[in-house]
Amino acid sequence: MTAIQFRKIPGPPDIAVDEAGAGPLLVFMHGIGGNRTNWTEQVEAFAARGFRAVSWDARGYGDSDDYDGPLDFSDFSHDLARLLDHYGVEKAHLCGLSMGGRIAQDFHALYPDRIATLTLVATFAGQSNFSPAERERFVALRLKPLAEEGKEPKDIAPVVASTLRGPDATEAQYKRLVASMAALHKESYMKTVRATSMFERTAELESIRVPTLLIYGDGDSLTTPEIGRGLHERIAGSELVVVPRAGHLINLEKPAEFDAALLPFLAEHRDLAG
Numbered sequence: 174m175t176a177i178q179f180r181k182i183p184g185p186p187d188i189a190v191d192e193a194g195a196g197p198l199l200v201f202m203h204g205i206g207g208n209r210t211n212w213t214e215q216v217e218a219f220a221a222r223g224f225r226a227v228s229w230d231a232r233g234y235g236d237s238d239d240y241d242g243p244l245d246f247s248d249f250s251h252d253l254a255r256l257l258d259h260y261g262v263e264k265a266h267l268c269g270l271s272m273g274g275r276i277a278q279d280f281h282a283l284y285p286d287r288i289a290t291l292t293l294v295a296t297f298a299g300q301s302n303f304s305p306a307e308r309e310r311f312v313a314l315r316l317k318p319l320a321e322e323g324k325e326p327k328d329i330a331p332v333v334a335s336t337l338r339g340p341d342a343t344e345a346q347y348k349r350l351v352a353s354m355a356a357l358h359k360e361s362y363m364k365t366v367r368a369t370s371m372f373e374r375t376a377e378l379e380s381i382r383v384p385t386l387l388i389y390g391d392g393d394s395l396t397t398p399e400i401g402r403g404l405h406e407r408i409a410g411s412e413l414v415v416v417p418r419a420g421h422l423i424n425l426e427k428p429a430e431f432d433a434a435l436l437p438f439l440a441e442h443r444d445l446a447g
C-alpha cells in the first residue's frame with residue numbers, strides 16, 4: 174500500500190495535507206466537523222489506483238493554521254487554488270463532503286476552468302434547501318453551547334455526531350466521528366459555522382458543465398437524498414448515486430460502496446486533470 178505523506182502548503186495560512194500516489198490530482202475535502210483524516214481510506218485506495226490523492230485540513234482545522242479576523246466562505250476556495258498551484262496543476266478532480274462539497278461549488282463559481290470533475294457528497298447548494306426552522310436548528314445545535322454556554326467542541330461532539338450517523342454505523346465509526354469533532358479549533362469552527370450559514374450557490378447550479386457525480390446516503394437526515402435529486406435535476410449531465418443505509422459521512426460508514434461509486438466515474442474522466 175502506498176504510504177501517506179504529511180506536508181504543509183505555505184500560506185498564510187499554512188494548509189496541512191496528507192498525500193499519496195502519483196497521477197492526476199484528486200483532492201478530498203472534509204465536512205464542517207471533520208479533518209483530513211476522515212479521508213485516509215480514500216487517499217490510500219485512490220493512490221493505489223493511479224491518482225495523486227490529497228486530503229486537506231481546511232484553514233482553521235486540524236494541523237492547518239488558525240487565522241485572525243472574520244471568515245469569508247470563499248477564503249476556502251482561494252486556499253484551494255493555492256493548493257493546485259502548489260502541485261503545479263491547472264485542473265484537479267475535486268471531491269467534497271458536506272462543507273467540502275460547498276467549497277467545491279464555490280470554487281466552481283470562482284475558478285471554473287480549474288476543475289476536471291466534481292464529486293459532491295452529502296451536500297447542499299444553499300440555505301434555500303432548508304426551512305427556517307431547519308437552518309435555526311443547524312446553527313443552534315453547533316453554536317449555542319459554544320458561544321453562550323462556555324462549552325468546548327469535545328462537549329458537543331457526541332450529540333452532534335449522533336445526528337449524523339446512519340442506521341448501520343458501527344460504534345467504532347461513531348467514535349471516530351466524535352474524535353474528529355472533539356479536535357475542532359473552537360473559534361475557527363464558530364466562524365466557519367457562521368460563514369456556511371450564509372452560503373448560497375443555488376443559482377449557479379445550471380452553470381456547472383464539468384462532469385459531476387452526486388453521492389448521497391438514504392439514511393442521512395441532514396442532507397437527504399431528496400436534496401441530491403434536486404441538485405441532479407439542475408446540474409446537466411450529472412450522475413446520482415444513493416447509498417443504501419448510509420448516514421451523512423458516507424465514505425466512513427460505507428467505504429466499499431463509496432469507492433465503488435467514485436472509481437468508475439474518475440476512471441472515465443481521469444485525463445481531464447493536469
